[in-house]
Every structure is written in structure tokens, then in C-alpha cells.
Amino acid sequence: MVLAIAAILVSCWPVSADTNITLGFVSNYCAMKGTVFNRSHASNVTRLYDPDVVDMEGNSGWTFYSELAVLAAVDHINNDPSILPGVHVNLKRFTDCGEYYPEADYGYYGKSGGYSSAVTATDIVDVHKDVLGVIGSQYSSTLKGIGQILSTAQIPYCAATSASLRFTNKIMYPYFWRTTSYSASEGILAFLKYFNVRRVAIIYQRDDEFGNSDFRRMRQVAASHQLDIVSSVGLLSNYDAQAVHMLNKTLHRSDARYILVLGQSHFVTSVVSYRNSMFLAGPKYVWLVNNGFIFGQQTDVADFNGAILVNNCNDATSLKKGDILRRLINQDAGADLSTTYFYRMGIHLLYDCAILMLVGFNQLQVNPETLSNRLVQDRMNFTLFRNLDYPGTVTASKVRLDDQGDAKSPVCFYLLTEELDSVEFARTDVSRANIASFNTSMPIFSGSFVSPSDGFVELHSFGYSLRTNEGLAIACLSVIGIMTSCAGAWFLYKFQKASIIRASCLPEMLAICFGTVCAYASLLLYMETPTSASCHARITLLLVGYSAIMIPLASKNLMIQWLFGQESSRTLEEILKAKAAFRACAWVAGIVHVGVCVLALIQFKIVTLGSVDGNEVFLRCSARGTLALPAYVWFIANALVWMAVVVSATLSTKVKLVEYNETTQMVLVALFSGMNVLLIATLETAPDKLTDFKTCLILWTTITAVLGTMLGGRIADVMKGYGRNKRDNGTSADSSSNKKSAKQWRMSLSRQKTMLFYSFRVLDKAGKLCVFKFQKRGLCCMFEKWMRGIFSLHTLGGRRWICITTQQKVYCAVISDVSAISATSSSVQIGGALRILVDFKDSETAHLFMRDIANAFKETDAVPERSCLPDIVVNQ
Incomplete structure (x- = not known):
């Protein structure tokens, strides 16, 4: 009896048990309702299609159908004794997006790379050590982290629908391969x-x-x-x-x-x-x-x-072969899933993935225990699966992987x-x-056989050179500007002893001339095709010019305000020390300003970018840097220099001496520079091929206006004094030649004692100090300046003249009668050799001034022209 029982037990006990190995399948199980999760490991997933669980248009459909393909491949290998004999293949499922949530079906787009890398990869490598290889149906965004981790752990990974170019890098992904090409x-x-x-x-x-x-x-x-x-x-x-x-x-x-x-x-x-x-x-x-x-x-x-x-x-042929697999999977699913889903989701490619991986394991020719214990993982990189003589599910030829681990296959257009x-x-x-x-017989372009035009127009390169009108104009304007600046500097140096030049501070004026030379020279760098180096040089030259104009202008006027703004007198030693200190500070400020702006400019990463205007391509300088700090530094540094000129202009109003007061010039310079920035910024909002040319014109006009403002009035005053001295020398020579005859004529006159009556009247009814300027003709009218003085009417015999007394000098203008004086609105114009314009606060004050002059004329008319009286009589 005992022997019989023993015989029965021996006959029922298997002779040898198969060794288990496991494939992992990673997909979007967070979209699968009813799934049970243990960290990333997913279970309780049915093979039967349930429309309440699976939506074929959502991520749940992709995950469900892809899993069926892998399961079909595993079943095929388990039923084929020629492949991996003595081995039973199991499948474990892993989620790459966490546990189930309803929105994942349509709202998940692969944004769970962190979970996939930290949790899923760790579970496969360290927890489920029976997993020898992984099949994945993942978004490329999710796969890039876990793919690299599994390659490091020497676990092969096959994908069918992850098509990113990233995975062709076999240094980072040596164990990754796929049954399709990387992209279309x-x-x-x-x-x-x-x-x-x-x-x-x-x-x-x-x-x-x-x-x-x-x-x-x-x-x-x-x-x-x-x-x-x-x-x-x-x-x-x-x-x-x-x-x-x-x-x-x-x-x-x-x-x-x-x-x-x-x-x-x-x-x-x-x-x-x-x-x-x-x-x-x-x-x-x-x-x-x-x-x-x-x-x-x-x-x-x-x-x-x-x-x-x-x-x-x-x-x-492919459709016929693929339909066999589709029907087999549909039997497992208990539903008729369409061909559209089969090929769109790459079901046949996932099936090939699993088959190729297991056939590759078989190629290792090792015993099942060695294989299951991960002892040959170092031999499982993508080269193991390159040429396995496997025909593929739907392909007519055998599946071959290229040097990047991608299957070679054509692409079709639908x-x-x-x-x-x-x-x-x-x-x-x-x-x-x-x-x-x-297929040339198929109208594919909106019912037409002819492909539409791509809108291509042959483009020509456009730039400024001496062969173009714009380039020639830029070159001429730049050279004229440089020569004018140099001529102005020479004039200042030549006539440095003139009082108006001495008052303007020669070193600072020469620095301003140097600044305009730099600014004019920057225009030449708009010529030819711009490069990154020429863009930097252009901006740097303009920056140096801006600094050389504005900082000396502000510095010298602050120094003058310090000298004349105090009631107490200054010693010569104090003045010399102050001049040295102000100029040293100006040098330091200029160097710091240029240095800070150049550092910010480097951070801007100025490059040349091409743009199209019509059929012409032109290059312009553009900043590629996106950092906010360099932009703030750039604008703040330049704004501080501009503000220094404005503040200096405000303080200079306290300087009473006309020759030293440059309030008007500084206000104009600040205004010109501000308008320059606004105009160029407006141009940059809609750039075209002539934008740089327009920018050059704006810059040239601004620089010229600044140069004229700073030098024009001084040159006009010096040349006027030079012309007067020349006339005086000529008159002196004529007087000397006639001296002898005049002396003889005077001796022949009677010894009768004659007296000319002299009288004068201060014109102060409209105010003691009046604001006036001389109205000059021609280009000199650009440099007229307003002054303040005391007006008086003088009479000697039959001659009358008006005197204007300022703090520096007295101006006289001969006037014949009151008809030479006219009033317009709030100003009075005095004609004659010197045309004088006197400005008042309102028309009433102007007419009061006119009546004052008329009364003065009447008073002087009452005085006789000459008399034989022995005494001098002066009327006041």
C-alpha cells in the first residue's frame, strides 16, 4: 500500500520546474481605473476590454492595447520550446505617472519625468530584481530620465512610440533601442x-x-x-x-x-x-x-x-500580416478593436519589441539560473538585438537596428x-x-496635382557701402563732422587768449570736441556688412563720445558755479586746487561710466541678425542677452550722466557773468540728447533696411547741433571782435595820414570858445534791469544769447545814442529819432546799426518802456545843440 502511494506521488511530481524571468512593461497606468498600486507596481489589470475602464482615444486606450501586444508576445515565447527552453516569462506592470486619477485619460501629457525616474526606475532596479528587460509605451518627456537610469543599471529597454532624437545618443542610452526610426x-x-x-x-x-x-x-x-x-x-x-x-x-x-x-x-x-x-x-x-x-x-x-x-x-502585405496579430489580440480583449488604433498606437511594433528582447536573451546561450539572476546584464546593450534574424510582425524584411539602435524603415505620407x-x-x-x-494620379494639394508655391523670392543682400547712395551719404557726413570738430578744436586753441574762449575752459572744450569726433567716427562703422565686433565698436565709440561731451560739460559748469556762486572771494591757490579736483573727478567719472557700460554691453551679447525687407536681406545689430541687470545698469549709468548736466544747468542760473553762464547751452544739449534717444527708440519699433541710415542721420544731426551749440556762439563772438579790431586798425592808419592837414585846418579856425550841450536819461520806468539780445543776420542768428542791462539815452549836440550797461561791458547804438523804435506784443525792437530786441513780461510793460523813451527824446530836444557860453552845462 505504501509503495503504491509513493509511486502515485512520483508520477504526479514534475521532473524539472521552469526558471522564471520577468519582463517589465511601463506605461500610463494612472489612467486605468480599478488598478491596484504598490508604489509604481500595478496589478489587478484585466485583459478584457471594458468601455467603462478603457477609452481608446485616451491614455487608458494606449496603455490597455499596448499591454495586450506585450502579453501576446510573452505568450508566444512561452509556447515556443525553441526559444528560451526551460524558462517561463512573466510580465510586471509599472506606472510612470503615479496612481489612478480620472483626469489622466485626457489631461496627462508626459509631465511626470520626476516620478518615473525616482520611483519607477528605483522599483525596477532595486525592488523587482527579477525584471531583466523593459518594454515601454511612454512619452519621450517621461522616458528620458528612466531610460538613462536603466541603461546605467544595464537593463535593456525597448520602445516603439518614443521617437525623440535624444535616444540616439548611445553614450547616455547604450541599453535603449526601438523598433521604429527616431522621428519623421x-x-x-x-x-x-x-x-x-x-x-x-x-x-x-x-x-x-x-x-x-x-x-x-x-x-x-x-x-x-x-x-x-x-x-x-x-x-x-x-x-x-x-x-x-x-x-x-x-x-x-x-x-x-x-x-x-x-x-x-x-x-x-x-x-x-x-x-x-x-x-x-x-x-x-x-x-x-x-x-x-x-x-x-x-x-x-x-x-x-x-x-x-x-x-x-x-x-x-503589411496590413495582411498585421491583421493576423490584431485578430489574435482582439480575441484576448474580447472586442473588435479597429485597425486605425492598431497602427496608430504601434501595437505591432510593441509586439516586435517583446519578441526581439526575448529572442536576444535566447542568443546569450546561458543557463536559465544565470539569466534570471542578472549575471549577464553587461551583454544586453542594444548591439545584442541588432541582427536577430527576426522577420517582424508586419515588415516584409527582417528587423535590423542601425548604429543608433533604431529599426530601419521607410516613412509614408498619408x-x-x-x-x-x-x-x-x-x-x-x-x-x-x-x-x-x-502616386502622381492622386490630387493631394486641395484637389490639385500641382504643389502650391512656397512664396520664395530670390533675396539680395543689402548693406551700406560707397557704391550705394546711403553709404556715400553716411561717409560724407561722418568725414564732414570729423573735420568740423577738428577745425573747432584748432580754432579754440588758436584763439585761446580771447576772453570768451578763456571763460569757456579750454581743456573741457577740447574734450567736448574729442567726444564729437568719436561720435562722428562711430557712423563710419555703419558701413559694409556689420559683424559682432563692429557692433560692439560702434556702440563703444558712441558711448565714449557721449561721456566725453556730457561729463566735462557738467564738471566745468559745476566748477564755475562753485567759483562765482559764493559771495566770499577765492584765492588763486584755492581756485587752482579746485580746478584740479574737478577735472580729476571728471576723468574718474568718465572712466567709470564707460567701464560700467562696456561691461553691461558685453553681457548684452550683441550679434547680427538678418531680416527681410521686400526681396532684400539686411543685417542689424541686436542684443541676444535676456538678463535684466545689465540693461538696468546700462540705462541707469547713462541717465545719471544726463541728469548731471541737467543739475549743472539748474545751478548755473546763479552765475551772473554772461561769459561764464552756459545754462542755455546745457539745456539745449540735454534736450538734443533726450530727443535723440526718443527718435531712435521710435525707429526701432518697426525696423526696415533703412533704419540704420535714419539712425545715422539722427545721430549726425544731434552731434552737429551739440557742436554748434557749444562752439557756434563763441566762434561768432571771436570773429566779430577780430573784424572790429581790423576795422579800427584801418581807421587809425587813415587818421595818422590826415593828422597834419587837420592840425593846419584847426589853426585856421577862430579862437571862439564854443560849448556842446550833453545830457542823458536812465530809462528805468519799466524796470531797472531789462532783458535784451542783439539780432544778428545770417548763420550768426543761431548763436544769439540773452543778456541783462541798464538802458539809458544820451545826447551830445545833435547826436543821440542808447547805451546798455551790463556787468562786463557797455554797448552803444546810435539812434536818430524815436521812429527807429517799435513795439510788438511784449517786446521792443530798436533799429539802427545794432538791432536790439528787448523782452518784457507783458505788453503793458513794453509800452511803458516805449513811452519812457519818447519822453526822454522830448526832454533832450529842449536842450540847445551848441552855445558860446564859457561854462559846461550837463542836464540830468
């Missing part, structure tokens, strides 16, 4: 090259790894393909109406005809749906997308009709019909570099 970018470039398209606009998903990587790739190869990206707009996944408005304006302004949309399915679907509302649909425009669309119940067919989808190829079906019309070769076949 190469295929898009082949399409554009086929139709000789040279201008495109790109809209990409800025906060997504896949959209960003495809955009970077397109930008890298654009130059080699002679492709001009006329505009590129990066939008966030959850962009708003303002972003759509900005996108619309950008696309219309660039006149883009071929528009590429790069990003995740939900992103490209959303962007393309705005085509009609932005008036960017129709036969003039071609829209290409690098990912499939997601259609809902509210989808408007018109929004997508005619859009071109770039995706993996599925020919008749046109969306009114029924939202995808109809293939072209495909590339395996390299995706050229179009291999094209």
Missing part, C-alpha cells in the same frame, strides 16, 4: 526636397521632448537642404487664445505656405483644428504633421481635410480624406532621405 523629420525633409520647397514655417510643442527634438533636428539640417525656416513658433501644450493670435500674426507676416506641426498627437490635432479660423487653409497652404490625430465626437472634418500625415508605412481616412500617396526609401514612390 527625415521623411518631411525628403518631401520638401521632392517638391523643391525652400520656405517653411514650424510650429512645435515647446514643453515636450518629442516636439522639441524634432524641431532641433529640422533646424540642424535646414542649411544643408537649403531650407529657409521663415518662422518658428514654440507653443506650450496648454496654449491659450493669445498664443493662437500670436501664431496667426506670425504665420501671416512671414507669408508661410508650407507649415510643419511637430509634437504629440493631442498637440498637432489641436493646432491643425485652427487652420480655418486663422484663414490658413485652402489651395495656397500645405500642412504637414509628424504625428497621428486624435478625433473626438465633436471633430469638424473640414478642419483636417487635406492635411498630410507623416507616419510609418503599412502596405497591403492624405486625410473627408471621411478622416488616411490614404497613402508617397513613401521614402529605407534611409528616409529620398522619395521612393509617389
Whole structure:
């Protein structure tokens, strides 16, 4: 009896048990209702399709269908004794986005890279040590962290739908590989090259790894393909109406005809749906997308009709082979899931992933225990799976991985019909570099066989040179300005002994001339094609000129105010020390100002950027730096220098001596510089090819106005005094020649004693001090200055003249009668050899001054011209 029982037990006990190994499957289980989680490990997931749990248009559909593909591959290997004999393969599920929450189905876009790297990767590497390899259906944004961690841990990872260019870097991802090519970018470039398209606009998903990587790739190869990206707009996944408005304006302004949309399915679907509302649909425009669309119940067919989808190829043979797998998976799911979902979600590629990984394990030819204990993980990098002689689920040829671990396969182009079906019309070769076949009988461009124009216009380079009118004008104006400044400096040095020049402080005036030379010289750097170096030199020269004009101007007037603003007298030693101190401070201030601004300028990262105006391309200097601090430093430093001139002008009003008072000049200089900044800032709001030329004209006018303000009046005064001295010398010579004859004539006269009556009257009824200026003719009128003085009328015999007494000198003007004097509004004009304009606060005061003069004339008329009286009589 005992022997019989023993025999039965021996017959029931298995001879040998299979060794268990495990594959991990990572996906968006946070969208799967009813799932049980232990950290990132997910369980209690059913294989049967339940519409209350799974939405095929959401992340739950992707996760559910992808898992079925991996399970089908695992079942196939477990039932094939030729692959991994003595080994049973299990599957563990891991979430990369945390536990379930309802919004994840449509609101999750791969923004859980931190969780995936910190929790999911740790669980796979350290907790579930039976996991030898991982199959993933993840967003590229989520995969980039966990993929690198698993490569470091020597755990192979195969993906089918993560298409970022990042993962081709085998230094960072040596254990990562995939059963598809990294993106559709190469295929898009082949399409554009086929139709000789040279201008495109790109809209990409800025906060997504896949959209960003495809955009970077397109930008890298654009130059080699002679492709001009006329505009590129990066939008966030959850962009708003303002972003759509900005996108619309950008696309219309660039006149883009071929528009590429790069990003995740939900992103490209959303962007393309705005085509009609932005008036960017129709036969003039071609829209290409690098990912499939997601259609809902509210989808408007018109929004997508005619859009071109770039995706993996599925020919008749592939569809037939793929349909076998689809029916097998549908049996497991207990539902008829459509072919559209099968190919859009890359189900066949995930199946190939699992098969290839397990076939690769089999190629190691090690015993199951060694394999299950992770003792050969160092041999499992992507090269193990490159050439496994596996035909693939739907491909006609065997699956081969290239040097970046990507499967070599062509890309196809599909046109969306009114029924939202995808109809293939072209495909590339395996390299995706050229179009291999094209259905020329299919009208793909909005019902037309002819591709629309890309709006390309042959562009010509535009710049300023001596061969252009603008360049010639800039060169002439700059040279004239430099020569004028140098001539002004020479004049100051030549006539430095003149009182008006001595009062202006020669060293400071020479510094101002040096500043205008630098500013004029900066205009020459607008010539030819600008470079980063010439941009920096141009701004630096202008900055030195600004500092050399403004700081000495403010410094010398502060010094003069210190000298004359106090009632107590200064000793010569004190004056010399003060002059040295003010000039030393001016030097230090200038060096500090220029140094600080140059450091800020370096942080601005000035470069040249090209712009298009009509059919001409021009380069302009532009700042690439985005730091706020250098901008603040730049503007504050220059504003402080400007404010120093304004403050100095305010304090200079206390200086009574006209020769030393430069209030008017400083106010004008501050006004000119402020207007210069405002005008140039206005020009920069809408730049065109002539903006730099207009800027040069504004700068030249401003510099010339400053130079004229500072030197014009002084030169006019010096030349006027020089001309008067010359006339006086001529008159003296004539008097000497006639001296002898005059003496003889006087001796022949009678010895009769004759007396001329002299009288004068102070004109003070309208005020003791009057404000006046001399009205000069010609260019000298630009440099008229107002003065204050005491007016008086003088008579000697039959002659009358008006005297104006100021603190420095007395001015006299002969006047014949009262008709030479006229009043206009609040001013009185006195004619004669010197035309004098006297200004009053109102018209009443002006007329009071006129009556005062008339009365003075009457009083002097009562005095006889001459008499034989022996005494001198003076009327007052």
C-alpha cells in the first residue's frame, strides 16, 4: 500500500520546474481605473476590454492595447520550446505617472519625468530584481530620465512610440533601442526636397521632448537642404487664445505656405483644428504633421481635410500580416478593436519589441539560473538585438537596428480624406532621405496635382557701402563732422587768449570736441556688412563720445558755479586746487561710466541678425542677452550722466557773468540728447533696411547741433571782435595820414570858445534791469544769447545814442529819432546799426518802456545843440 502511494506521488511530481524571468512593461497606468498600486507596481489589470475602464482615444486606450501586444508576445515565447527552453516569462506592470486619477485619460501629457525616474526606475532596479528587460509605451518627456537610469543599471529597454532624437545618443542610452526610426523629420525633409520647397514655417510643442527634438533636428539640417525656416513658433501644450493670435500674426507676416506641426498627437490635432479660423487653409497652404490625430465626437472634418500625415508605412502585405496579430489580440480583449488604433498606437511594433528582447536573451546561450539572476546584464546593450534574424510582425524584411539602435524603415505620407481616412500617396526609401514612390494620379494639394508655391523670392543682400547712395551719404557726413570738430578744436586753441574762449575752459572744450569726433567716427562703422565686433565698436565709440561731451560739460559748469556762486572771494591757490579736483573727478567719472557700460554691453551679447525687407536681406545689430541687470545698469549709468548736466544747468542760473553762464547751452544739449534717444527708440519699433541710415542721420544731426551749440556762439563772438579790431586798425592808419592837414585846418579856425550841450536819461520806468539780445543776420542768428542791462539815452549836440550797461561791458547804438523804435506784443525792437530786441513780461510793460523813451527824446530836444557860453552845462 505504501509503495503504491509513493509511486502515485512520483508520477504526479514534475521532473524539472521552469526558471522564471520577468519582463517589465511601463506605461500610463494612472489612467486605468480599478488598478491596484504598490508604489509604481500595478496589478489587478484585466485583459478584457471594458468601455467603462478603457477609452481608446485616451491614455487608458494606449496603455490597455499596448499591454495586450506585450502579453501576446510573452505568450508566444512561452509556447515556443525553441526559444528560451526551460524558462517561463512573466510580465510586471509599472506606472510612470503615479496612481489612478480620472483626469489622466485626457489631461496627462508626459509631465511626470520626476516620478518615473525616482520611483519607477528605483522599483525596477532595486525592488523587482527579477525584471531583466523593459518594454515601454511612454512619452519621450517621461522616458528620458528612466531610460538613462536603466541603461546605467544595464537593463535593456525597448520602445516603439518614443521617437525623440535624444535616444540616439548611445553614450547616455547604450541599453535603449526601438523598433521604429527616431522621428519623421527625415521623411518631411525628403518631401520638401521632392517638391523643391525652400520656405517653411514650424510650429512645435515647446514643453515636450518629442516636439522639441524634432524641431532641433529640422533646424540642424535646414542649411544643408537649403531650407529657409521663415518662422518658428514654440507653443506650450496648454496654449491659450493669445498664443493662437500670436501664431496667426506670425504665420501671416512671414507669408508661410508650407507649415510643419511637430509634437504629440493631442498637440498637432489641436493646432491643425485652427487652420480655418486663422484663414490658413485652402489651395495656397500645405500642412504637414509628424504625428497621428486624435478625433473626438465633436471633430469638424473640414478642419483636417487635406492635411498630410507623416507616419510609418503599412502596405497591403503589411496590413495582411498585421491583421493576423490584431485578430489574435482582439480575441484576448474580447472586442473588435479597429485597425486605425492598431497602427496608430504601434501595437505591432510593441509586439516586435517583446519578441526581439526575448529572442536576444535566447542568443546569450546561458543557463536559465544565470539569466534570471542578472549575471549577464553587461551583454544586453542594444548591439545584442541588432541582427536577430527576426522577420517582424508586419515588415516584409527582417528587423535590423542601425548604429543608433533604431529599426530601419521607410516613412509614408498619408492624405486625410473627408471621411478622416488616411490614404497613402508617397513613401521614402529605407534611409528616409529620398522619395521612393509617389502616386502622381492622386490630387493631394486641395484637389490639385500641382504643389502650391512656397512664396520664395530670390533675396539680395543689402548693406551700406560707397557704391550705394546711403553709404556715400553716411561717409560724407561722418568725414564732414570729423573735420568740423577738428577745425573747432584748432580754432579754440588758436584763439585761446580771447576772453570768451578763456571763460569757456579750454581743456573741457577740447574734450567736448574729442567726444564729437568719436561720435562722428562711430557712423563710419555703419558701413559694409556689420559683424559682432563692429557692433560692439560702434556702440563703444558712441558711448565714449557721449561721456566725453556730457561729463566735462557738467564738471566745468559745476566748477564755475562753485567759483562765482559764493559771495566770499577765492584765492588763486584755492581756485587752482579746485580746478584740479574737478577735472580729476571728471576723468574718474568718465572712466567709470564707460567701464560700467562696456561691461553691461558685453553681457548684452550683441550679434547680427538678418531680416527681410521686400526681396532684400539686411543685417542689424541686436542684443541676444535676456538678463535684466545689465540693461538696468546700462540705462541707469547713462541717465545719471544726463541728469548731471541737467543739475549743472539748474545751478548755473546763479552765475551772473554772461561769459561764464552756459545754462542755455546745457539745456539745449540735454534736450538734443533726450530727443535723440526718443527718435531712435521710435525707429526701432518697426525696423526696415533703412533704419540704420535714419539712425545715422539722427545721430549726425544731434552731434552737429551739440557742436554748434557749444562752439557756434563763441566762434561768432571771436570773429566779430577780430573784424572790429581790423576795422579800427584801418581807421587809425587813415587818421595818422590826415593828422597834419587837420592840425593846419584847426589853426585856421577862430579862437571862439564854443560849448556842446550833453545830457542823458536812465530809462528805468519799466524796470531797472531789462532783458535784451542783439539780432544778428545770417548763420550768426543761431548763436544769439540773452543778456541783462541798464538802458539809458544820451545826447551830445545833435547826436543821440542808447547805451546798455551790463556787468562786463557797455554797448552803444546810435539812434536818430524815436521812429527807429517799435513795439510788438511784449517786446521792443530798436533799429539802427545794432538791432536790439528787448523782452518784457507783458505788453503793458513794453509800452511803458516805449513811452519812457519818447519822453526822454522830448526832454533832450529842449536842450540847445551848441552855445558860446564859457561854462559846461550837463542836464540830468
